[in-house]
Amino acid sequence: MAARDGRPRERRHMKPALAFLRNSWRQLTSMRTALVLLFLLAIGAIPGSILPQRRLGETPVQQYFIENPKLAPVLDQLGFFDVYAAPWFAAIYLLLFTSLVGCVLPRLRDHVRALIKTPPEAPKRLERLPQHTVYGTHPTLDFKGWRKVRREHPDGSVTISAEKGYLKETGNLLFHSSLLVILAGVAIGAQWGWNGQRILIEGADKPFCNVLYQYDRPVLGPYVSASDLPPFCLELEDFQASYLENGQATSFEATVNGGQKFRVNHPLRLDGANVYLLGHGYAIEARYTDAAGRVQQVTAAFPDNNDMMASIGVLLFPDANGGDPKNQIGFEGIYLPTAEGASSLHPEERNPRLTLIPWKGDIGLDAGIPQNVYVLDTKRMTPFGERKTLKKGETQTLPDGSKLEFLGTRSFIAISVRHDPGEPIVLTGAVLLLVGLPLSLYGKRRRVWLRLHPDGTAEAGGLPKTDYPGFADEFEKVTRWQSTESFSPSR
Numbered sequence: 001m002a003a004r005d006g007r008p009r010e011r012r013h014m015k016p017a018l019a020f021l022r023n024s025w026r027q028l029t030s031m032r033t034a035l036v037l038l039f040l041l042a043i044g045a046i047p048g049s050i051l052p053q054r055r056l057g058e059t060p061v062q063q064y065f066i067e068n069p070k071l072a073p074v075l076d077q078l079g080f081f082d083v084y085a086a087p088w089f090a091a092i093y094l095l096l097f098t099s100l101v102g103c104v105l106p107r108l109r110d111h112v113r114a115l116i117k118t119p120p121e122a123p124k125r126l127e128r129l130p131q132h133t134v135y136g137t138h139p140t141l142d143f144k145g146w147r148k149v150r151r152e153h154p155d156g157s158v159t160i161s162a163e164k165g166y167l168k169e170t171g172n173l174l175f176h177s178s179l180l181v182i183l184a185g186v187a188i189g190a191q192w193g194w195n196g197q198r199i200l201i202e203g204a205d206k207p208f209c210n211v212l213y214q215y216d217r218p219v220l221g222p223y224v225s226a227s228d229l230p231p232f233c234l235e236l237e238d239f240q241a242s243y244l245e246n247g248q249a250t251s252f253e254a255t256v257n258g259g260q261k262f263r264v265n266h267p268l269r270l271d272g273a274n275v276y277l278l279g280h281g282y283a284i285e286a287r288y289t290d291a292a293g294r295v296q297q298v299t300a301a302f303p304d305n306n307d308m309m310a311s312i313g314v315l316l317f318p319d320a321n322g323g324d325p326k327n328q329i330g331f332e333g334i335y336l337p338t339a340e341g342a343s344s345l346h347p348e349e350r351n352p353r354l355t356l357i358p359w360k361g362d363i364g365l366d367a368g369i370p371q372n373v374y375v376l377d378t379k380r381m382t383p384f385g386e387r388k389t390l391k392k393g394e395t396q397t398l399p400d401g402s403k404l405e406f407l408g409t410r411s412f413i414a415i416s417v418r419h420d421p422g423e424p425i426v427l428t429g430a431v432l433l434l435v436g437l438p439l440s441l442y443g444k445r446r447r448v449w450l451r452l453h454p455d456g457t458a459e460a461g462g463l464p465k466t467d468y469p470g471f472a473d474e475f476e477k478v479t480r481w482q483s484t485e486s487f488s489p490s491r
Contacts, residue, residue, distance in 0.1 A: 028095070029102025037096040038179075044092055048083035051075065055082060055219045084190065097183050104176045111169050118149040119161035122449035126461030131475040135458040139481040141450055146478075156454035162478075163447045168466065171439025174432050181429030189422030194220045194229065199301050200236040200256075201283045201412045207235035210273070210417065230272030230419075233257075239280060239411040247308050247346050252280060254413050272419055279304070279414040281311055282335055284354060285407040288317045290329075291400045296320060301412045302335045303374055309347040311335045314376040315356070318365050320402070325362045329384070330376050331404065332357040353389050354406050358398055360384035444468040448478055 027033060052060030061081050065072040079086030126132055146162040153159070196215030198208055210233070212218050212226040220226070238255040253263050254277055262268035268275040281304045287297040302313030313333055321327035338346040339353035361381030385398045390406040397403050445465035452458045462475040 025102065028099050029106075030099075031103060034096065034099040034103055037092060037099055040092050041089075041096055044083065044089050047075075047080040051080050051083075053081060053083065055085070093183070093187070097180065097187075100176060100180050100183070104173060104180065107169075107176075108173055111166075111173060114169070115166060119147055119163040119447060121151065122159040122161055122451055123461065126449060126451060126459050129461035129463050131462035131472060131479075133460050133476075133479050135460075135481060137456060137481075138452050138458050139450075139479075141448075141460065142478055142480070143448075146448070158452040160450040160452075161447070162449070163445075165443055165445030165465065167439045168443025168445050171436045171441070171443050174436025175440050176436075178429045178432035178436055181432060182426050185422035185425030185427075185429055187422070188425060189221075189420040191221050192223050193418070193420040193422065194218070194224045195416060195418040195420075197278070197414065197416050199412055199414050200234060200254075201299055201301065202236045202239055202410045204236065204299075207233040209233040215417075230270070232270055232273070234275065234415075236411075236413060239413055241280060241347070241411075243347050249347070252277060254280075273417050274419070276416045276418065277413060278416050281309065281412055281414075282337065282349075282409045283412040284313065284315065284333065284335060284409060286315050286331075287405045287407055288315075288320060288329060288402065289405075290320045290402045292321070294320070294322070297407075299410060301374075302333065303414075306344075307347070308344040309337050310344040311337075313374050315404075316363055316365070316376075318363055327360060328363045329398075329402070330359045330363050330378075330381065332359070332376050335409075349409065352392060352409065354391075355387060355389045356396060356404065357387045358383070358385040358396075358404070444471070446471055446474070448475065450479075 052064050054061055064081075075081065079088065083089055123129065141160075143160070143162045146164045147166075148160055148162040151159050151161070196212075196218040198215055200208055208214055210229050210231060212220075212229065234256050236254060236256055237258070240251075240253045240255075242250045242252075244250060251263065253261055255261050256268070256275075260268060262275060262277055264277050267277070281302060283299050283301045285297070285299045287295060289295050296317050296319050298315060298317065300313055300315050302311035304311045311334070313335070315331040315333055317329040320329040334355045336344040336351075336353045336355075337348060338344050338350040340351070359376060359378055359381040360383075361378075364377045364380065385396075388396045390396060392406055392408050395403050395405045446462065446468060447465065448460065448462045450458065450460045460475075460479040462471065462479070464471040
């Protein structure tokens with residue numbers, strides 16, 4: 001049905017909606033909106049840095065709920081404990097990606113057109129340009145490195161149009177395209193990547209194999225399953241650390257699987273995964289003999305607490321006294337590799353001492369509640385003897401006649417095993433950014449025109465397309481008179 005003005009009523013009603021969509025698209029793809037979204041993305045990542053994340057472990061999140069019973073549920077509703085999987089973070093991410101695509105594609109099209117087109121004709125009045133000069137004869141100008149075109153006109157005059165500085169816009173496009181590439185690489189890595197952390201103890205009875213249940217903190221992307229993990233095993237054979245006399249570390253090197261070595265910032269490259277060295281420390285070997293003569297031996301990693309490798313940890317003996325939950329034994333421990341009083345003077349084992357505090361009761365391993373393996377939960381335990389400091393090979397005797405023997409130490413390393421298919425894409429984006437940013441900052445687009453009049457005179461004019469304080473000097477250099485030559489329209 002047609003309206004009185006002859007236009008279909010449906011089309012007349014569609015115009016406001018189309019105008020709204022067009023204006024919304026223009027607003028979304030504006031540079032201002034892209035900057036705002038980039039700022040919001042940075043703000044949105046802050047909770048992921050300061051709050052515990054479920055993807056890295058449930059235990060810290062549960063501890064936060066215990067310490068902040070009123071605030072934690074509110075933050076949980078907002079997705080602050082799984083920021084990078086939250087719908088609001090994904091929305092900002094996708095809007096930023098869309099905004100950059102809408103920003104880059106039209107500019108790329110215009111830039112290609114500008115590269116194909118010849119420099120424009122000279123303005124009729126060159127004297128109105130920021131730079132202008134007049135010659136009494138026809139000069140030869142130095143246009144080396146400039147895109148130029150010569151035009152002859154019916155009145156006998158000749159103009160030369162020259163243009164330079166396209167690298168600035170090329171740099172702009174490379175810079176903005178690099179952000180798109182980086183965003184795409186991060187998204188691919190988050191969806192199809194995986195990672196996990198693990199501690200390897202030197203000379204352990206069993207190697208670590210790349211299966212999900214052997215990781216301390218496994219994180220799988222949405223499109224990755226446990227069966228997708230590549231098959232390999234790692235066994236720590238040796239670890240070497242070098243220090244200066246003041247205790248400053250100079251090198252760390254781990255040897256696994258028959259001589260394969262890797263260091264900090266030099267990961268071990270495996271088929272389908274990279275192994276990164278995150279840290280190291282001392283694992284305590286101890287043997288406990290209960291009053292009935294039953295023996296249990298453990299090797300427990302003690303993470304370092306400062307630069308001098310003063311380490312804290314726990315020794316757990318759940319099978320002590322027949323495994324009775326009320327009579328299990330645990331020790332809180334402090335290990336000093338070079339002991340001097342209550343502190344360590346050097347990371348190397350020059351005067352090792354192990355201080356232990358014994359506890360008796362329910363360790364809590366059978367409760368099914370996740371807990372920190374480096375901290376002893378003493379809520380269901382009671383003190384069982386006095387604090388004692390041991391050297392290697394010494395024994396502590398407890399009130400019931402049971403004994404704890406400090407056998408020695410082994411080195412351990414903390415590793416992160418990662419597979420990130422977006423890593424080469426992010427690297428490509430970073431290279432594009434480093435190439436594009438200098439071009440964008442230092443490239444200057446400018447134009448120079450030369451008009452040769454039939455009467456033998458000539459004039460030149462220059463116009464910078466962007467703010468360019470040095471253009472006057474460059475214009476003077478380019479338009480400096482070099483030689484006089486006869487003018488011919490057919491030249």
